[in-house]
Amino acid sequence: MIICCSFQLNPTQEETRNADNGDGDRLSKLPNDLLLNILERVDTLDAIRACVLSRQMLKLPAMLSQLFLSAGSIPGRHDKARVFSLREFLQINRAVAHVTDNILSTRCPDITITKLKIRFVLTQHDSPTICRSVARAMSAQKVAAAEFQITTEKARKICSFADFLRFGKQFNDLIGACPDAFVGLRHLWLRNMRFGEHDIPSILSTCKLLESFCLTDCDSAIYFVLQVEHAQLVEFVVDRGKFERIELTYLPKLQRNCYNSWYSYEDFLYFLFVPQLSKLTLMKSAGRLQKTLELSQLLANVPSVSDLHLDFASEKIWVLPKSPKLLTPVLSKLQRVNLGHLSEGSDLAWTMFILEAASSLKELCIRVWDHWCKKVTDKELRKKYGLCEKAEVKWKPYAPDFKHKNLAKLTVGVKTGRSR
Known part of the structure; x- marks a missing residue:
């Protein structure tokens, strides 16, 4: 059964009476700082469910300094407990949007959000709700680090060409409608999207504070050279992407680069200005047409590895x-x-x-x-x-x-x- 959480940070009298009946509950008698330490180690939806134990704990969601809201795994993939249907998956996503809006709009601005991590499904209704809530929190409150992990309602294996294009357009529309939510992001992970030639550079230009950028099954409808420039990026990961070549032209703070399963048969990766690059991961199931990699050429501009x-x-x-x-x-x-x-x-x-x-x-x-x-x-x-x-x-x-x-x-x- 899917539980869509709805909570109030100021409990009603009935909620208070129900909570007070649990006098034998030892967890709720712990000091707030210890309870917050425990609750911040689990998904925020689970933390909110736990807070119905007592009047004291009903106040805690507004005091959390670390928020992790997740819509779960991609439909069709096995969760540790069960396999979620698309309908259930979207129900959880709706709950994530509702709780994100609720908790960010009612919390005290004096409490710094040290880490805000939201994993959600790209939809026309829930995604703008999440982004608008985060944008308001960033402008009105202290948000030290924010992260979006955005997936799609279909897994890669069942996505058609049109699906990839549709998901790419949906994301472009989202970032165009809510740019303020992306300006302050530190981490961004996108899945199952097909972009135009200038879309990814535009995304990086909007996300000015981005430190980690991960693309899984994201590419372009045509093979083209992707040039990456960003002043703050520390980590760049590409997991299966149809690019003719990726050129890391100006990444002065980049330390980690991972490229899994490139499609090009020529020189697939080029480093120009990455003076701090120290960790490089390359993974590939190569065929007979795959060009043999020469480390002396690939690393010519990055002796710092x-x-x-x-x-x-x-x-x-x-x-x-x-x-x-x-x-x-x-x-x-x-x-x-x-x-x-x-x-x-x-x-x-x-x-x-x-x-x-x-x-x-x-x-x-x-x-x-x-x-x-x-x-x-x-x-x-x-x-x-x-x-x-x-x-x-x-x-x-x-x-x-x-x-x-x-x-x-x-x-x-x-x-x-x-x-x-």
């Missing part, structure tokens, strides 16, 4: 070993390397090229794993998506008597997803 994670999804190894002479200038500050999901049976000798080039390396983790529950095993599908048999990557040590003086931790894991 200290943490490198390459995930091969148990398919083709798409990184090209090169001599220390070419790689040492770009890997001089590298301290941690994680090579994930290498194909079972791969020769690991080729990984030595990283040790030879990264003299400051302290940790190296290599995991060999054929993940069969996710891996494409059907021969026709493998042919359709260009997934070929893994070719061995050979590497002859540059210096036969090579020794590494700084490596402190080496982890090699082998795991198979096959049923035994």
Whole structure:
């Protein structure tokens, strides 16, 4: 059963009498600061439900300094407890909009909201309610950090071309109608939307304080070069996006970049001005047409990378070993390397090229794993998506008597997803 919360911060006499009947309740007898500490660790909807225990706790929602309001998981995905239907999912979303408006419009402006995180579904009625409430709170109250996680009423696998376009237009309309709610955002995560060529730069231009920007299954109807510029962005994540190339042209504060499953067969990522980039994560199930990645070219402008994670999804190894002479200038500050999901049976000798080039390396983790529950095993599908048999990557040590003086931790894991 879906519970749509409706509460009053000033309890009625009947509510007070009902609350006072619970004299045996020990939780409500705890001091307010301890109760708030407990309530701020759970979803705010659950916290509000708990506050009906007593008159003392009925006052607490207005005193919360951290608010986390969530519409839950995408329809069709398994929640830990159950699978929500679309109708139930939208009912929860409506409750999130109602509670957001209620709690932000009635709380005391003297209490700083240290963290405001709202996960909601993009709809024509609930989304503007949430954004207008947040905009008012930002203008009238102290909001230290605000975050939106915005998903759609359909999961990616059942979205049509028209659905992606419709969701992208809905979001553009939302940010155009309520720009004040996005100006103060620190974190923004978007799912299942297709944008025009200039839409994403426009979003970044509106969200002036943004520190983390995540795109999951978001792209353009055409393949184009996405140029990213932002003065405050610290983290940029792209999870499956159809871009010809992403160019990080001006991101002076960027520290973390993750790109999962790019579609371009050419140079998919280009760094221009990212002087603080320290962690780079690349994940890809590569086919036979995939261009082999040359780290000496990719990292030519970012010698500051200290943490490198390459995930091969148990398919083709798409990184090209090169001599220390070419790689040492770009890997001089590298301290941690994680090579994930290498194909079972791969020769690991080729990984030595990283040790030879990264003299400051302290940790190296290599995991060999054929993940069969996710891996494409059907021969026709493998042919359709260009997934070929893994070719061995050979590497002859540059210096036969090579020794590494700084490596402190080496982890090699082998795991198979096959049923035994």
